[in-house]
Amino acid sequence: xxxxxxxxxxxxxxxxxxxxxxxxxxxxxxxxxxxxxxxxxxxxxxxxxxxxxxxxxxxxxxxxxxxxxxxxxxxxxxxxxxxxxxxxxxxxxxxxxxxxxxxxxxxxxxxxxxxxxxxxxxxxxxxxxxxxxxxxxxxxxxxxxxxxxxxxxxxxxxxxxxxxxxxxxxxxxxxxxxxxxxxxxxxxxxxxxxxxxxxxxxxxxxxxxxxxxxxxxxxxxxxxxxxxxxxxxxxxxxxxxxxxxxxxxxxxxxxxxxxxxxxxx
Numbered sequence: 001x002x003x004x005x006x007x008x009x010x011x012x013x014x015x016x017x018x019x020x021x022x023x024x025x026x027x028x029x030x031x032x033x034x035x036x037x038x039x040x041x042x043x044x045x046x047x048x049x050x051x052x053x054x055x056x057x058x059x060x061x062x063x064x065x066x067x068x069x070x071x072x073x074x075x076x077x078x079x080x081x082x083x084x085x086x087x088x089x090x091x092x093x094x095x096x097x098x099x100x101x102x103x104x105x106x107x108x109x110x111x112x113x114x115x116x117x118x119x120x121x122x123x124x125x126x127x128x129x130x131x132x133x134x135x136x137x138x139x140x141x142x143x144x145x146x147x148x149x150x151x152x153x154x155x156x157x158x159x160x161x162x163x164x165x166x167x168x169x170x171x172x173x174x175x176x177x178x179x180x181x182x183x184x185x186x187x188x189x190x191x192x193x194x195x196x197x198x199x200x201x202x203x204x205x206x207x208x209x210x211x212x213x214x215x216x217x218x219x220x221x222x223x224x225x226x227x228x229x230x231x232x233x234x235x236x237x238x239x240x241x242x243x244x245x246x247x248x249x250x251x252x253x254x255x256x257x258x259x260x261x262x263x264x265x
Contacts, residue, residue, distance in 0.1 A: 003122070003126050003159075004126070004152060004153070004156050006103070006107065006122055007104070008152075009103070009122075009125035009126055009128075009129045010100050010103050010104050012129045012133070012153055013053075013099060013125070013128055013129055013132065014096055014100050016129070016133055016136055017053075017092055017093070017095070017096030018096075020046065020049065020092060021092050021093060023042075023046075023136070023145060024046055024085050024088050025085055025086075025089050026143055026145060028042060028142070028143035030042050030046075030088075031082075031083065032142050032143075033142070034142040035138075035141055035142060036137070036237070037135075037138050042139060043082060043083065045135060045139055045142070046078075046088055046092070046139065047088075048135070049092075049132055049135050049136075049139075050078055050088075050091055050092050050095045051070070051077060051078065052128070052131060053096065053099045053131075054073050054074070054075055054076055054095050054098070054099070055068060055073045056099060056127075057095075057098045057099040058072070058074075059112060059113065060102050060103060060106050060110065060121045060124055061102045063110065063111060063112050064112055064113045066113055067113060067115070068113075075091065075094075075095070078091050099128065103125045106121040107121065108121055108125065109121070109122065112124070116164060116167050117167065117171070126156070126160060127160070129153065129157075130153075130156070130160055130161075133149055133157060134157065134238065137149075137236075138238065141238070147233075148229060149229055151191075151195070151198045151200065151228055152198060154228050154229055155191075155198050155199075155200045155228065158189065158202060158231075158235060159215075161235065161236070161262070162202070162211070162213045165180070165211060166210055166211055166213070169209065169210045169211065170210055176261040176262075177261060179261050180206055180257075180261050180262065181206060182206040182207070182254065182257070183206075183207050184207060184221075185206045185221045185251075185254055186203060186205045186206060186218075186222075187202075187204040187220055187221065187222055187224070187254065187255060187258060188201070188202065188203055188217075188218060188220035188222070189202040189204070189231055189235065190224065190225045190231070191226070191227065191228035192225055192226060192227060193227045193228060198228075200228050200231075201215060201216055202214070202216075203215075203216060203218040204220075204258075206254075206258075221250055222248065222249065222251045223247075224241070224246065224248055224255060225246070225247040225248075225249065226245050226246040226247060227245055230243065230245045234246055235259075237259055241256070
């Protein structure tokens with residue numbers, strides 16, 4: 001599928017930063033452990049997201065030809081001290097403005113280093129959209145707040161993950177994604193609440209050395225059905241498969257096998 005327009009990603013990054021700031025300033029306990037990222041507290045998660053956004057901003061602004069060391073990124077670790085929601089909020093606000101401004105100025109075709117072999121700023125606009133979209137789910141779960149995401153963004157996040165797994169299978173010989181081959185097996189994802197123009201159904205064939213996937217409705221070895229947001233979160237391992245809003249039809253073990261090895265995100 002064709003990615004979303006560059007301006008759409010820029011708009012969404014700005015929107016997602018605003019939603020993450022709302023979590024930070026909601027009164028949530030910043031020291032609480034994030035259930036879906038148990039090595040981090042909520043504050044550590046927020047600092048991780050903001051640092052990643054700043055790292056990408058410097059990468060794109062300088063048209064880096066190689067990976068930029070984190071220690072070269074101004075403000076990468078966030079404000080001094082811990083537990084200061086106002087300082088974190090101000091840092092995130094500045095971070096979002098910096099990144100979106102840089103991405104808009106660069107445009108999607110500006111040449112810049114990227115780790116997935118896509119050497120342009122458009123790769124980073126898309127990647128950071130979904131980085132913050134999925135990690136915001138982690139933040140809202142930790143804070144006990146509701147989570148929603150626009151259908152076009154949720155569908156594109158699934159597309160991107162499938163593309164990254166495909167890339168990893170082709171290029172990273174030691175990646176767990178190389179173990180996903182299952183001759184004669186396939187996975188179907190089916191969002192039950194999306195408008196037809198979103199086409200939020202996917203067929204993933206695991207028969208070959210590299211997975212083959214496409215949008216559309218097809219019979220499969222196992223199907224995951226539910227609202228698009230729930231399907232997205234389950235596919236990114238943020239929502240258990242036995243959640244009431246989800247339905248697994250067919251060989252559940254195959255879906256669990258996929259989720260154990262498709263480790264990105």
